[in-house]
Amino acid sequence: MVVVVVCVLLLGSFGCKSKAAPEAQAASAPLQMTVDVPSPVKPERPTTLRLHVAIAGKPVESASVHGVQNMVTMDMGKTEMDFKPVGGGNYEAVTEFSMSGPWKIDVTVKDGAHTMNSQVKVNVVD
Numbered sequence: 001m002v003v004v005v006v007c008v009l010l011l012g013s014f015g016c017k018s019k020a021a022p023e024a025q026a027a028s029a030p031l032q033m034t035v036d037v038p039s040p041v042k043p044e045r046p047t048t049l050r051l052h053v054a055i056a057g058k059p060v061e062s063a064s065v066h067g068v069q070n071m072v073t074m075d076m077g078k079t080e081m082d083f084k085p086v087g088g089g090n091y092e093a094v095t096e097f098s099m100s101g102p103w104k105i106d107v108t109v110k111d112g113a114h115t116m117n118s119q120v121k122v123n124v125v126d
């Protein structure tokens with residue numbers, strides 16, 4: 001499943017089965033972020049989240065990418081993660097969801113003076 005977020009525009013999801021609907025909340029820069037979440041996501045299993053960061057279509061290799069995960073419908077405690085660069089403007093983090101249901105990951109991408117915040121939603125299904 002691939003979802004594209006560009007600045008404050010919400011482009012929505014493209015034909016993915018789960019209800020991911022990332023919402024860009026703020027943007028001070030023309031950073032673009034593409035989110036790749038496996039589908040389906042199962043509870044209590046290591047899950048790799050992959051992001052692609054670009055400016056004007058050009059991969060950004062040097063961004064710092066941080067995520068804060070929690071459940072949408074109840075406070076399950078925050079899980080923080082740093083996405084590691086894996087080349088080509090791609091960043092990965094491995095996380096786990098402790099129960100089924102709707103989860104969110106608030107992602108902050110920083111590259112020099114550019115900062116972008118967006119929220120990735122992940123529907124975890126047993």
Ligand SMILES: [Cu+2]
Nearest residue numbers: 071074076099
């Ligand atoms: Cu919960």
